[in-house]
Amino acid sequence: MPRIRGASIEEHHELVWAGLAEALRQLLLERDYDSITMGHIAARAGLARNTLYNYAPDKSALVLLLTERASRPAVARVAAIAARSGESAAGRLRGIVEAFLEASTDQALQPMFRPGAGSLVADVPKGPGNPFNAIVAEVENVVRDGVARGEFRAVGDVPLTVELLSGVVRAGAERIGREPAVFAATVSVTQEVVLAALRP
Structure with missing residues (x-):
C-alpha cells in the first residue's frame, strides 16, 4: 500500500500535486520539455511511475492539470x-x-x-x-x-x-x-x- 503523505487523503493529493509541479519545474530547468518523460517526473517527485498514472494518463494531460491548478x-x-x-x-x-x-x-x-x-x-x-x-x-x-x-x-x-x-x-x-x-x-x-x- 502506498505511503500517505498527509493527514488525510485530500491533503495527500494536494501534497502530491505540489510535488509534481515542483518536479516538472526543476526538470524544465535541466532539459528540454520534449525529452522529459513521465518516468522522469515520477522519479523527481518521489513517486512510483505507476502511481503517477493515477493522476494523469500522459505527460500532456499532466501538464494541463498542473497548469490549471497553478x-x-x-x-x-x-x-x-x-x-x-x-x-x-x-x-x-x-x-x-x-x-x-x-x-x-x-x-x-x-x-x-x-x-x-x-x-x-x-x-x-x-x-x-x-x-x-x-x-x-x-x-x-x-x-x-x-x-x-x-x-x-x-x-x-x-x-x-x-x-x-x-x-x-x-x-x-x-x-x-x-x-x-x-x-x-x-x-x-x-x-x-x-x-x-x-x-x-
Whole structure:
C-alpha cells in the first residue's frame, strides 16, 4: 500500500500535486520539455511511475492539470478585478494586465511563459479546455463594457481583438521571464500598448 503523505487523503493529493509541479519545474530547468518523460517526473517527485498514472494518463494531460491548478489564483484575482463595476474599464484592464503579468512570475506557471516553450505550450489546448480561458472571457467582458460606456472604440470582433492583445501581454510575460528586474517597466508599457489599441 502506498505511503500517505498527509493527514488525510485530500491533503495527500494536494501534497502530491505540489510535488509534481515542483518536479516538472526543476526538470524544465535541466532539459528540454520534449525529452522529459513521465518516468522522469515520477522519479523527481518521489513517486512510483505507476502511481503517477493515477493522476494523469500522459505527460500532456499532466501538464494541463498542473497548469490549471497553478492558474486558479490568477483566475480568481482577474475575476475580482473585472467585477469592479464602479471602476473604469481602462482601470480594470490595467489591473488585469498587471495581475496576469504578476502570475507569469509564479514558478509553477513560469514554464508556460518561457521564450521558445514550444511543445509545452502546444500541449495546452485552445478554447474551453485552456486553463486561461476564464481570464480571456473576463477580459472580453471588460472590453465590451468599455465599448458600451464609450471608453473604448467600437471593435468589430471582441474575441479576435482580445486574442491579438493577449499576444502583447504574453510578450510582456516572456520579457519578464528573461529579465525579472524590468517587471514594473514591462507592466507599464504592456498596459499602455493594450489601452492604446482600444482608445477611441
